[in-house]
Amino acid sequence: MTVTVTVKDNPVKKALIRYFSSDDKESGLRVLSAMVSVGLVLSVGALAAITVDVGWHSLWHVLVHADWTFALYIPVSVAVSYLGYTIAYREVANAEKCDLSFAETLRLVSSGFGPLSPRGGFSIDVRELTKRGIDNDIAKQRVRVLGLLEYAVLAPATLVAAVYMQVNGLRAQSGLVPSWIIGVPLGTIIAVWLLVRYHRRGRPQTWWSPLRNNLDAIDDLFTLLKSGRRTPTAAFGMLIYWAGEIAALGLCIDIFGHRRGAIAVITVGYATGYALARRALPLAGAGVVEGLMPFALSWVGFPLAASILAVIAYRVFNLWLPMIPAVISLRHLEGQGR
Numbered sequence: 001m002t003v004t005v006t007v008k009d010n011p012v013k014k015a016l017i018r019y020f021s022s023d024d025k026e027s028g029l030r031v032l033s034a035m036v037s038v039g040l041v042l043s044v045g046a047l048a049a050i051t052v053d054v055g056w057h058s059l060w061h062v063l064v065h066a067d068w069t070f071a072l073y074i075p076v077s078v079a080v081s082y083l084g085y086t087i088a089y090r091e092v093a094n095a096e097k098c099d100l101s102f103a104e105t106l107r108l109v110s111s112g113f114g115p116l117s118p119r120g121g122f123s124i125d126v127r128e129l130t131k132r133g134i135d136n137d138i139a140k141q142r143v144r145v146l147g148l149l150e151y152a153v154l155a156p157a158t159l160v161a162a163v164y165m166q167v168n169g170l171r172a173q174s175g176l177v178p179s180w181i182i183g184v185p186l187g188t189i190i191a192v193w194l195l196v197r198y199h200r201r202g203r204p205q206t207w208w209s210p211l212r213n214n215l216d217a218i219d220d221l222f223t224l225l226k227s228g229r230r231t232p233t234a235a236f237g238m239l240i241y242w243a244g245e246i247a248a249l250g251l252c253i254d255i256f257g258h259r260r261g262a263i264a265v266i267t268v269g270y271a272t273g274y275a276l277a278r279r280a281l282p283l284a285g286a287g288v289v290e291g292l293m294p295f296a297l298s299w300v301g302f303p304l305a306a307s308i309l310a311v312i313a314y315r316v317f318n319l320w321l322p323m324i325p326a327v328i329s330l331r332h333l334e335g336q337g338r
Contacts, residue, residue, distance in 0.1 A: 043315060046291035050308055058305040062256050066309070070254040074317045077248035081318070084240025085109050091234035092146045095224055098132050107329035114319070114326030122147065128333055144217035145224060152221065153238040158271040159184040161264035165300075170265055173299035180268060191218060245318070246270050252313040253297070257306040265300045272296040290315060 051059060090105040100108075112124050122143045129139035162180035165172060198207065198215045205212070225231050250266045273289065273296030290311060297307035 040320075042288075043290045043319075046288075047294075047308065047312060050291070050294055050304075054305050054308060059309060062303070062305045062309055066255050068255060070251045071313070074248050074251045074313070075321075077244045077251060078318050078322070079244075081241045081244025081248065082106070082109060082113070082322075084237045084242075084244055085113075087237030088149060088234045088241060089146060089237075091230045091237065092149065092224065093129060093142055095142075095230060098129060098134055100132070107333055110322060110326045111330035111333060114323055114330070124330070124333075141213070141217055141220060144213060145220045148214075148217055148221045149224075149234060149238050150242075152225075153235060154242050154271055155184050155187075157239075157242065158267055161267040164264040165268060170262075171301050172265075172268065176272065176299050177268065180271075195219070248318055249310070249314050252310040252317070253302060253306070255313060256309045257302050265302075269293075269297045269300040269302070272299065 086102065086106045086109045089109055090100050090102065093100050093105070108125060108128055112122070125143045125146070126136070126139045129142060130136050134142065158180055162177045164170075165177050166181060194211070195215050195218055198204075198212070203212070203216075207215075224234060246263075246267055249270055250263070253266065270293075273293030293311045293314075294304060294307040297310065298304040302310075
């Protein structure tokens with residue numbers, strides 16, 4: 001007798017559809033274990049693919065000459081970045097009278113930075129903000145504002161770093177530095193132009209939905225920036241976050257590359273390697289960052305072998321070691337909801 005299982009009745013597919021289509025789906029231990037495992041496989045796979053091309057001999061030569069003294073300072077940089085993001089997150093969320101405590105915000109930040117959701121850390125943020133009494137649409141808008149604030153701080157900083165590289169003749173792959181010098185102002189002009197047209201036409205609902213959502217988020221970001229009390233704190237917190245992240249990567253480069261004092265170069269390489277911010281990427285960018293960041297660092301002048309090892313160390317310290325507190329934080333948040 002032949003038994004036919006139709007796709008419609010497939011329980012695995014139904015479970016996957018429910019999980020990926022829901023913004024407020026809580027994650028059991030099995031799902032969390034699966035997400036972490038998938039993230040680890042993607043990370044290792046991306047790095048292994050690059051390593052095969054570079055060759056083990058080159059990596060070993062860099063590894064035996066590593067200066068591990070700098071590794072002592074990397075956890076401090078990562079902790080500073082978490083602290084900065086927590087400050088910025090709390091100001092953005094509490095603009096909607098959410099009244100998050102610092103401890104609650106830190107749990108949200110740590111859980112969103114781990115590879116615990118295939119929809120990215122922002123989906124966890126939406127779920128948890130909704131639990132705290134914020135309307136779902138407004139919670140999504142707060143999350144978009146938070147993401148825009150990340151780039152509102154990182155993009156100008158990278159622009160300044162790119163100008164510094166251009167003026168001082170610091171070498172990089174052809175076109176990389178000019179792309180930042182031209183792209184940041186041009187992107188800002190286009191965004192402002194679209195926002196003006198959007199306002200003049202009375203916020204038409206016929207515009208593409210993702211575009212409308214992002215334009216509304218830009219509006220909310222301007223409102224946040226114009227609020228006298230929250231602006232300095234939110235911007236300062238995000239600045240501290242990026243400074244801690246870039247410092248952590250710079251220390252990892254110092255371990256293997258022995259090239260110090262190149263803050264502008266590291267900033268441009270870092271910003272180029274992150275196609276999207278970590279919380280916006282599925283599984284905290286596992287596989288994506290490992291695949292892009294070594295090449296981005298090599299484009300600004302660091303040897304590829306040293307860049308690969310630096311990225312491995314960077315991801316160990318900023319992603320995998322904080323995994324235990326991230327899981328604990330997420331389970332605590334979900335327990336509060338129940």
